Amino acid sequence: MPRLYGFDDMAHERVRESEAAPLRQAASRRYQKQTLEAITEWMNAEGYRTTRGGLWRPSVLANVLDHPATAGLVEDADGNLVDSGGPRIIPPKVFKAIRALRPKNDPTHRRAEQREYLMPGELADCGLCGGVVGSSPANSGSRGYRCLPNRPQHPGGCGKVRINADLFETYVAEHVLAELAKPEVSALIGQARDEILAEASELRAQVKADKARQNELGESYARSPELSLSAFRAADKQLTHQIRKNAVQARFLEQVQHVPVGDVPDLVRWWKHAPLASKQGVLTLTLERITVYPAAARGSRTVDGDRVALTWRKWNPSQRDTAVTAG
Structure with a gap:
């Protein structure tokens, strides 16, 4: 993972002044509502290069200007911007103004709702009410997950549990990779994938039937007057519900087809560059359920076994206990 432009270290504690100066100028231009295309054209013409030594592109600059560390800020578990105690290259006021421009005036930047989320649908649930925990950007625009509120599509959700997406996904990924690194687990991956795909195939057959x-x-x-309209509607509704339920579960399980088997010598390196579908397949393969509980204190950035409980998929009766709380 490349370092953030403007800093010498990954912790964002040491400013690289040779990069901080052009970054301040770029931020000032964006603050004045100059387009990202115009700013990157200027930066390239001046000879400024990215941390990888490449030419600046609007999307790359947008990501740098959207990083809270450039303003000495960090996002808490609720997605709110708070002081990190680190150095400030861009004034917080300017940073927030630039971020406010993003969804309205910047067509090159994807809206928060269109960002990638690691957790497959239906995998995570709420520790308070058991409702579905799905992707839900915070008011600040940062990626997040929350217990989806009570709606026709997701009845029963309390909407009270939120968690920062970066912290949540990092925690889950670290534990999944550690689990897959165990010899006794890696030896079962191929067999487990085949079993899950077979289960998905059975669900598809049931949907067809x-x-x-x-x-x-x-x-x-249509043929028989003996079948009342109310009876027809009740039976049709029940079948529609069952078809939808099995189809969703089949799609969920079929994600494991993207999991590589037997050809990944370095799981951590593979994970960093793997396609999203492959990562989601790994989660589906290894985890039965992820339960998210409320933070111990408002604004807490701690994600541990008390906040996130992982229930591992049981591939065979002798392999492990069904539920394990990581932490």
């Missing part, structure tokens, strides 16, 4: 039953039900209602 239920759709056929649904068609037959419609034909029966």
